[in-house]
Amino acid sequence: MLRIEMLYPEAANLYGDRFNAWYLQKSCPGSTVISTSFSDVPAFAKGEADIVCMGGAPEIYQEKAIAALMPYRSALQECIDKGTIFLFTGNAVEAAAEYIENEDGSRIGSLGLTKLYAKRDRMNRYNSIFLGSFDGGESGQIEIAGFRSQSSMMYGDNSSFYAFASEKGCGINRESTLAGVRLGNFFGTYLLGPLLPMNPEFTRYILRLAGENEAAPAFEKEAAAAFEARLMEFRDPHFATENLR
């Protein structure tokens, strides 16, 4: 049984991100989902969360989420050091950056878990499919397929702590092939919301990391069939990488 924390779901809920927490809950019956709002002390800071999810948000709420987490920055680092699982999707990955730069050059300080920085370019959205993989140790190479639709990119060197190596779709920025941030069991990725239901093998990997060896991704067979169909489409050279409908 897992204690799954959703950070600021009242605002950080773009693109169906909350389904990551709900899917984990369905995959591991008896688990609880803790919804932490802006005025609450995060469960992870009290040692009461096994998995912490945060989703993409409109920029004003992304900034509010970072500000709300700032007092718990060292608690968050301690959780990472002791192996708590974090899944930050969409622009929530930028919480790991040092700062976020606006189009006019002004900067918003972020949690600084890495030396990366983010730059916004809201009038030029990047839309793409993403196909990549990472070394899951005993679980073998794990493939990741998902979608990106974003108004910012990250810059800097993530070669020693990227989350996924890309096969299709760029990494943390257009010039990069290394996507996201991985710090221990902290996964940060621009991949959008329903990452876990769309990637049952990644879900299984997360469940294993959390010590739930008996748990299986919910609706495993159906999720796998949808995943396989997506892999086929993404590997088909006929399909464009960028410019989704």
Place this chain on the structure above:
Amino acid sequence: MFRFYIALLMGKIARIAIKILGRSGGTNYPGQLALKICPQLLAYVGRPEKIIAITGTNGKTTTSNLLADIFEKNGYTITTNRFGSNIDTGIATSLLTGVTLANKPKNKLAVLEVDERSSLKIYNYIKPDFLVCTNLLRDSLFRNPHPYFIFDIIEKALPSKTVLVLNADDLITARLGSLKGNRRVYYSVARFPEDRDEPFNLTNDMALCPLCGAPLKFSYVKYNHIGRAYCPSCSFGSPAADYTLKAVLDNEIEVAENESEDRYHMVYGTIHFLYDEIAAIAAARSFGLSADQIKRALADASVVSTRLEEVSEGEVKIITYMTKSQIATACSGVFDIVRGFPGKKEVVLILDELHGNVSENMSYIYDTDYEFLNHESISRIVIVGARCKDNYLRLLLAGVPAERLAMSETGEDAAELLELAPGSTLFILPDLTQPAEAEKIRQAVLGRLRSGKEA
């Protein structure tokens, strides 16, 4: 200015040429060409005395058409883009068409539908006297990350002298003009018996007070964040409305304005069309038409809903309802209607298909209320299309029992997978790009019903 006159001339020639040749693109290409020759074209083109612009996520086309009708029936000849595109090239085409070769406006009034994202390109040059904003909701991810993004674009582009006609029941839209101090006119739809006390969709983009951050409380909710809300911790809340659609009475609506009440012919009874009609009434009244002038103009007005088609065969009713795939709020709205429709129902979903070499971002199905389809009155859902497996998983996660679900990737056996019990209704829900597929399935269902093979 020399460039401008060349552009004007070329635009007009292009329009005539397209007409003579019987080609398409006549509502867009002339403006596109003219803008290429003279990028400042919109600053120079002869301006009608008054301009009303209409923008917003949903309902801008219906509201624009209603407004254009109201003015035309009151004797105005208007410059409009009702048959053309709503981005800068379409607006340019309409305005070029609306002036003589000497750049003299032919009409005193323009009614222009404006794409929200094009605001900056348009309002910098064409400063509307009135701007109607119908609502700001989550839209296709491809262009619009979230409603606040669109709000910022419109707010930035907004000329301070423009009078805003705003939906008071959308707290995102309602805040337009607060920085520049624009004059604002508000319209609202009162609480109806079917309205809910709390937000009931997966997404509510007005959960928090924008002033103090406290969770907002709703007095009633129509859908998503559309309804009336207030902050329990500060003075923020839905603004008082100048025009309130108070009630629906048979085929009329009752509208309260200050102390008086007026009745207007109702053009269509669903909530989205009611908002469009009250928006058009509020805009026309703000412009200066009398309530009687509007009443007369609306007396025989109707909107042809090309999105909805109903036929019956034997004891089975078939309703085809075009559903905008990729737009979660639109799909959720249709799913809510299906759930609330009386009697036993079956559903065919044709939302996601292959489109050439372009993939679709399937994230939207996790923002869409598939949970509404988990209802005991819906006995079967057949999912059609290349991405049916995604929808199948989503419906399972919504709690729909597997025995109520079936997939038909090609759609060929979709009709065979339905029960078609006497007295039931079949909803076919195709994306706007899938009318042919929907019709094929409908014909197969009709064929099955006619041959008496129904269960």
